[in-house]
Amino acid sequence: xxxxxxxxxxxxxxxxxxxxxxxxxxxxxxxxxxxxxxxxxxxxxxxxxxxxxxxxxxxxxxxxxxxxxxxxxxxxxxxxxxxxxxxxxxxxxxxxxxxxxxxxxxxxxxxxxxxxxxxxxxxxxxxxxxxxxxxxxxxxxxxxxxxxxxxxxxxxxxxxxxxxxxxxxxxxxxxxxxxxxxxxxxxxxxxxxxxxxxxxxxxxxxxxxxxxxxxxxxxxxxxxxxxxxxxxxxxxxxxxxxxxxxxxxxxxxxxxxxxxxxxxxxxxxxxxxxxxxxxxxxxxxxxxxxxxxxxxxxxxxxxxxxxxxxxxxxxxxxxxxxxxxxxxxxxxxxxxxxxxxxxxxxxxxxxxxxxxxxxxxxxxxxxxxxxxxxxxxxxxxxxxxxxxxxxxxxxxxxxxxxxxxxxxxxxxxxxxxxxxxxxxxxxxxxxxxxxxxxxxxxxxxxxxxxxxxxxxx
Amino acid sequence: xxxxxxxxxxxxxxxxxxxxxxxxxxxxxxxxxxxxxxxxxxxxxxxxxxxxxxxxxxxxxxxxxxxxxxxxxxxxxxxxxxxxxxxxxxxxxxxxxxxxxxxxxxxxxxxxxxxxxxxxxxxxxxxxxxxxxxxxxxxxxxxxxxxxxxxxxxxxxxxxxxxxxxxxxxxxxxxxxxxxxxxxxxxxxxxxxxxxxxxxxxxxxxxxxxxxxxxxxxxxxxxxxxxxxxxxxxxxxxxxxxxxxxxxxxxxxxxxxxxxxxxxxxxxxxxxxxxxxxxxxxxxxxxxxxxxxxxxxxxxxxxxxxxxxxxxx
Numbered sequence: 001x002x003x004x005x006x007x008x009x010x011x012x013x014x015x016x017x018x019x020x021x022x023x024x025x026x027x028x029x030x031x032x033x034x035x036x037x038x039x040x041x042x043x044x045x046x047x048x049x050x051x052x053x054x055x056x057x058x059x060x061x062x063x064x065x066x067x068x069x070x071x072x073x074x075x076x077x078x079x080x081x082x083x084x085x086x087x088x089x090x091x092x093x094x095x096x097x098x099x100x101x102x103x104x105x106x107x108x109x110x111x112x113x114x115x116x117x118x119x120x121x122x123x124x125x126x127x128x129x130x131x132x133x134x135x136x137x138x139x140x141x142x143x144x145x146x147x148x149x150x151x152x153x154x155x156x157x158x159x160x161x162x163x164x165x166x167x168x169x170x171x172x173x174x175x176x177x178x179x180x181x182x183x184x185x186x187x188x189x190x191x192x193x194x195x196x197x198x199x200x201x202x203x204x205x206x207x208x209x210x211x212x213x214x215x216x217x218x219x220x221x222x223x224x225x226x227x228x229x230x231x232x233x234x235x236x237x238x239x240x241x242x243x244x245x246x247x248x249x250x251x252x253x254x255x256x257x258x259x260x261x262x263x264x265x266x267x268x269x270x271x272x273x274x275x276x277x278x279x280x281x282x283x284x285x286x287x288x289x290x291x292x293x294x295x296x297x298x299x300x301x302x303x304x305x306x307x308x309x310x311x312x313x314x315x316x317x318x319x320x321x322x323x324x325x326x327x328x329x330x331x332x333x334x335x336x337x338x339x340x341x342x343x344x345x346x347x348x349x350x351x352x353x354x355x356x357x358x359x360x361x362x363x364x365x366x367x368x369x370x371x372x373x374x375x376x377x378x379x380x381x382x383x384x385x386x387x388x389x390x391x392x393x394x395x396x397x398x399x400x401x402x403x404x405x406x407x408x409x410x411x412x413x414x415x416x417x418x419x420x421x422x423x424x425x426x427x428x429x430x431x432x433x434x435x436x437x438x439x440x441x442x443x444x445x446x447x448x449x450x451x452x453x454x455x456x457x
Numbered sequence: 458x459x460x461x462x463x464x465x466x467x468x469x470x471x472x473x474x475x476x477x478x479x480x481x482x483x484x485x486x487x488x489x490x491x492x493x494x495x496x497x498x499x500x501x502x503x504x505x506x507x508x509x510x511x512x513x514x515x516x517x518x519x520x521x522x523x524x525x526x527x528x529x530x531x532x533x534x535x536x537x538x539x540x541x542x543x544x545x546x547x548x549x550x551x552x553x554x555x556x557x558x559x560x561x562x563x564x565x566x567x568x569x570x571x572x573x574x575x576x577x578x579x580x581x582x583x584x585x586x587x588x589x590x591x592x593x594x595x596x597x598x599x600x601x602x603x604x605x606x607x608x609x610x611x612x613x614x615x616x617x618x619x620x621x622x623x624x625x626x627x628x629x630x631x632x633x634x635x636x637x638x639x640x641x642x643x644x645x646x647x648x649x650x651x652x653x654x655x656x657x658x659x660x661x662x663x664x665x666x667x668x669x670x671x672x673x674x675x676x677x678x679x680x681x682x683x684x685x686x687x688x689x690x691x692x693x694x695x696x697x698x699x700x701x702x703x704x705x706x707x708x709x710x711x712x713x714x715x716x717x718x719x720x721x722x723x724x725x726x727x728x729x730x731x732x733x734x735x736x737x738x739x740x741x742x743x744x745x746x747x748x749x750x751x752x753x754x755x756x757x758x759x760x761x762x763x764x765x766x767x768x769x770x
Contacts, residue, residue: 274468275468275471275472275475278468278469278472278746278749279472279475279476279479279742280476280700280703280704280741280742280745280746281700282700282703282704283476283703283704283738283741283742283745284476284479284738286722286726286738287479287480287483287484287734287738288483289726290483290726290729290734291483291484291486295486385599389601392601392603393601393603393704393708396601396603396708396711397707397708397711397723397726398723398727399726399727409601409603412601412603412604412607413603415607416603416607416711416712419607419610419611420610420611420614420615420622423607423611423615426603426604426607427604427607427608427611430601430603430604430607430608431604433601433604434596434599434600434601434604437599437600437601438595438596438599441595441598441599442595
């Protein structure tokens with residue numbers, strides 16, 4: 001090295017701009033306050049905070065997350081806002097188009113429109129005392145206790161109880177009363193508390209079913225398709241998440257054991273994974289669906305444990321989907337985890353921990369798992385849409401969830417027979433399914449880019 | 458190289474045997490017996506079991522079953538076409554050929570359209586065409602095939618009446634359009650994505666810089682030098698793609714009413730015709746495994762850097 005290079009760093013006082021304007025004070029030692037101002041007080045950014053910041057900066061992922069939340073809310077909170085149920089068949093309202101009412105529902109709507117002027121005030125004809133709002137009233141007739149609920153302010157009208165008719169509580173206007181058509185009606189006395197009957201014996205009377213547009217139309221059996229789509233969305237999302245968790249647990253346990261133990265055990269375990277990996281999964285899934293249905297049903301019918309009851313609520317189809325995921329789909333995850341564990345095992349901090357005498361379990365908990373979490377989250381997030389995809393595929397072929405339970409795939413399958421006449425029956429759930437998978441894919445990609453920027457394309 | 462091929466063939470054969478064993482054991486686990494009707498007495502059932510070898514221990518049955526399969530005997534149908542040999546149903550009644558033709562068309566379409574789309578996207582990187590293609594392909598891998606089928610059916614079939622609503626036995630060329638597009642759409646988009654990514658990787662390599670330094674045209678560089686080297690991920694995808702097209706065929710044949718093997722397979726599942734289910738599963742699995750094997754070997758031929766011992770395919 002030449003000695004000359006030292007000169008390069010020597011200041012040339014003539015060339016410093018503004019040096020002439022400076023006084024001796026400018027070169028005095030800094031006070032404590034001045035020093036404190038110079039210390040950077042920036043909060044430390046953790047791994048997750050950093051990832052969250054990167055995720056938020058990604059516009060596409062944020063939009064996709066928003067879309068997913070919309071579909072999630074539509075599926076889980078939507079049913080609270082519409083008066084229809086996924087399983088109920090509404091008479092006279094089958095085969096309606098999107099946004100239509102049946103003739104009967106139009107009638108109901110008309111009377112509801114009048115209800116500002118004419119509404120229930122009393123059960124006894126003639127006694128026009130006002131009923132207060134948001135109160136449940138009870139009355140007993142022939143040993144049966146009925147209840148009804150008043151939710152709107154009431155004006156001049158009369159409630160009649162007709163024990164013979166299907167809609168037992170009838171709302172009557174004053175005009176009807178004057179015409180004398182209702183002279184034979186039975187007067188009933190009501191109270192605000194249950195009349196010496198146990199609460200479970202109380203029959204709830206609905207004044208009139210609230211009506212709402214069938215936004216997605218109804219199917220041939222008169223079921224509201226929007227309610228069914230909402231419940232189908234619930235089922236699809238739940239299946240996706242649960243299946244991904246099953247895969248996560250099995251895959252990470254298998255993969256970490258294989259990676260940690262190593263040697264012959266690792267070799268054998270990975271050959272098993274290789275073989276399962278090369279098995280055409282969907283064919284085996286179809287077989288499992290066929291085989292599992294009957295024994296599962298028999299088991300559910302025979303067993304009376306809480307677990308079995310919970311499972312029977314889900315239905316045989318969904319359980320066998322979970323079982324197939326538990327059997328076949330963990331292999332990808334186990335490969336990822338094994339790779340991570342093998343890589344991390346070589347790292348210096350693991351060697352250091354080993355040298356310090358940290359027990360193996362502690363090393364796994366403190367060092368290996370926290371370093372794998374990013375990869376696990378990424379793989380799990382990307383597993384969810386593929387699980388939803390598979391479930392909809394199976395349901396479409398008639399092998400997934402069974403009626404009256406529904407999923408987005410089985411809705412599309414039901415709509416297939418009448419596709420030329422009622423295309424919207426397939427397009428509505430199909431569109432929601434597509435958006436759901438799309439948003440989850442994009443969110444998964446965003447999480448991958450946020451947690452592991454090296455992978456970014 | 459020979460060792461590698463031998464190893465792969467052995468693994469493929471083992472997988473096929475495993476699948477045969479799985480199908481046999483699964484079907485065996487279904488409760489009930491084929492001879493369980495109202496009229497049969499216990500003696501009759503015992504005699505029938507003895508005749509068909511069902512009284513022997515399970516492993517003997519499994520061995521006999523695999524032996525029969527290897528000789529090309531897959532039993533006879535129980536319900537769908539009672540008494541007809543399963544091999545005849547699968548291979549001689551045109552079902553396999555129909556599905557096969559459809560699948561091949563879809564593969565060709567996906568490859569011939571997907572790769573150029575990927576190249577175009579990489580060539581126009583960052584421009585509007587790239588963004589458009591990215592949206593298109595991202596959407597493409599999120600659309601379930603039955604939704605796409607329905608959309609094509611409604612718009613091309615019902616509204617515009619360009620294509621027949623029921624494709625039937627694919628007699629006319631028009632009948633192919635919608636099924637092939639719906640079958641090929643997912644692989645097409647996936648291939649386009651793969652090609653774009655690997656193309657962009659390849660463009661950053663040294664030999665591309667050399668080619669540029671020589672003064673070659675960008676177009677020439679992309680399609681001659683970069684494309685060849687970015688084909689490797691696409692080749693590895695051909696295996697899973699076959700599996701995807703086989704299973705996608707179930708949905709497409711169902712939707713367009715094509716009397717192929719996929720549609721037949723699904724109805725045999727719904728009808729619980731076990732010999733047909735087993736036979737078709739094994740045939741389709743063999744097809745997929747064979748394609749995976751071909752891909753593994755082709756992969757090795759194309760890129761000799763892949764080591765023998767790793768064997769990750």
